[in-house]
Amino acid sequence: MKLDVLGLIGACSYALDCVEAELVHVTNKHAKRVAYMSVCTAMQMGITDRKLQDLAVCALLHDNALTQYIQEEFHNDISHVDSIKELPHAGAHCVMGEQNIKDIPFYTDVKNVILYHHENADGSGPFGKKWNEIPLFARIIHMCDLLDMVCLRKAVDFETWKKISEFLSKIRGTVIDDECADAFMDAFTGVPVMNMEDSQIEKSLWEKVPREKIELTFEQIKNIAGFFARIVDYKSPFTSTHSIGVAECARKLSGYMGFDDETVQKMYLAGALHDIGKVAIGNDILEKPDRLTDEEFDTMKHHASYTYRILSDIDDFDEIRDWAAFHHERLDGTGYPFGKSADELNECERIMACVDIYQALTESRPYKKGMTHEKAIGILEDMAQKGWLDKNIVLKTDECFSV
Known part of the structure; x- marks a missing residue:
């Protein structure tokens, strides 16, 4: 049977965003914006074809285990507001998410991408890994995830690029490594940030990552x-x-x-x-x-x-x-x-x-x-x-x- 796996993953990302919107108050289409920014950054680094498709899948599913973590660790009690705000940075959901994606068909090796997607460049993340110990895709997704939550959380407008630039300059070298930060800035210089607005994001993403049906x-x-x-x-x-x-x-x-x-x-x-x-x-x-x-x-x-x-x-x-x-x-x-x-x-x-x-x-x-x-x-x-x-x-x- 042939299936549009990327399209199905994209649909699933909307479902995940609905859950995150309820639990940690990110905006809808968060995962698609993370995927779009990740893909643009990776293309600037020379990544193409099936590697790019696999990056898009990982970015779309980067927080796939959030609901599982809520149920298993908090027994679905989302009343602990202070704890809930920190859930996306908890190592436990990274471990669960890494395990979950093993059943998704990938073209290339994506080992540890979900596991380490909250690691910081200076080693201060959940697993203490420094930037040169972290897979490139995990580093890219971590950066784009943070940029979306901090700078695009409420709305995408003409001031967004300024907010992104200022925030990235503050966290580069500590939270985000220079290689990823430079690639992001180069990729988006001159590119309208409005491509990430809700009404545009699907079109923007699928123009960068062509979808094809896969025999399964x-x-x-x-x-x-x-x-x-x-x-x-x-x-x-x-x-x-x-x-x-x-x-x-x-x-x-x-x-x-x-x-x-x-x-x-x-x-x-x-x-x-x-x-x-x-x-x-x-x-x-x-x-x-x-x-x-x-x-x-x-x-x-x-x-x-x-x-x-x-x-x-x-x-x-x-x-x-x-x-x-x-x-x-x-x-x-x-x-x-x-x-x-x-x-x-x-x-x-x-x-x-x-x-x-x-x-x-x-x-x-x-x-x-x-x-x-x-x-x-x-x-x-x-x-x-x-x-x-x-x-x-x-x-x-x-x-x-x-x-």
């Missing part, structure tokens, strides 16, 4: 899917492992129903990504133990449209996007976010709606024990009788998962 094995697809699913599920332990559970159910049921191998693989990926829009929903709603108010439920319903929006920027991904985003649509048109009716929902979209509910009912969560297969099927059959779910797919779900 199913094992590679599963690894990538697992990476993205963890980002969603780590945001809320209430739904821990839900995304991969849906992916496995979608794979098994579509295979049982006779779909070809490529469709089964796409269904697995769609299942893993179906809730990626939840990263844009606040944890005060995601983790509320009581019944949601009507207003809160309306907010929660937006997650499916966010999934649609996030996945729309990936080349030739419309089919998988729709399978993922339409999982709350109903055959009678009463679902959300688009109110699709039966003649607008294909079989794969109907399968996803069914397995999402089945997985949610049968999985255990901190506040409930999972239902038996028989009880879950009874609920699905009732929903089919109401005209919400496809009766035949509910029947196949019963047959497929009864043993």
Whole structure:
């Protein structure tokens, strides 16, 4: 199966930015600006082609483990404001992030790039590495990450270049090494800083780093899917492992129903990504133990449209996007976010709606024990009788998962 991996990584970076915006108050499109500045700096140093693509991926995913760190170290309690502000500089999330990206397909060796992306040139970083012990890509990403958070945090305007120049002059030789600082200044002299404004950044980045679809094995697809699913599920332990559970159910049921191998693989990926829009929903709603108010439920319903929006920027991904985003649509048109009716929902979209509910009912969560297969099927059959779910797919779900 061919996949626009860079586009998928770019979409994922938006999801990560949503989490960072909630936890450490960086602005949206932070990762794409870091990637753009990193790529421009690297090009000034003579780096091209696939090395440049790998740098872009690392920059887009530099804080991929932030939600994992929150959950494992702080048990998802973001009330420790002073600690939260320092999270991007904690060595623990660098270790986790380095481990996470091992399943992403790279062209070149990117060992220790994520691990050391918060090291300072003078050795005062989390691991005490000096600039000549740190991979070049890690040094570049560290510089651009700091510049974005300090100088582009609120807005990109015509005063931004002045702020960047002044800040870089203060930290060069201590936090940032001279080689990277010089390359950045040379790369951006005469280049409009407005290229990094929110409305321009995607265009600016992809002009520098061409995207191409890559042939992947199913094992590679599963690894990538697992990476993205963890980002969603780590945001809320209430739904821990839900995304991969849906992916496995979608794979098994579509295979049982006779779909070809490529469709089964796409269904697995769609299942893993179906809730990626939840990263844009606040944890005060995601983790509320009581019944949601009507207003809160309306907010929660937006997650499916966010999934649609996030996945729309990936080349030739419309089919998988729709399978993922339409999982709350109903055959009678009463679902959300688009109110699709039966003649607008294909079989794969109907399968996803069914397995999402089945997985949610049968999985255990901190506040409930999972239902038996028989009880879950009874609920699905009732929903089919109401005209919400496809009766035949509910029947196949019963047959497929009864043993």
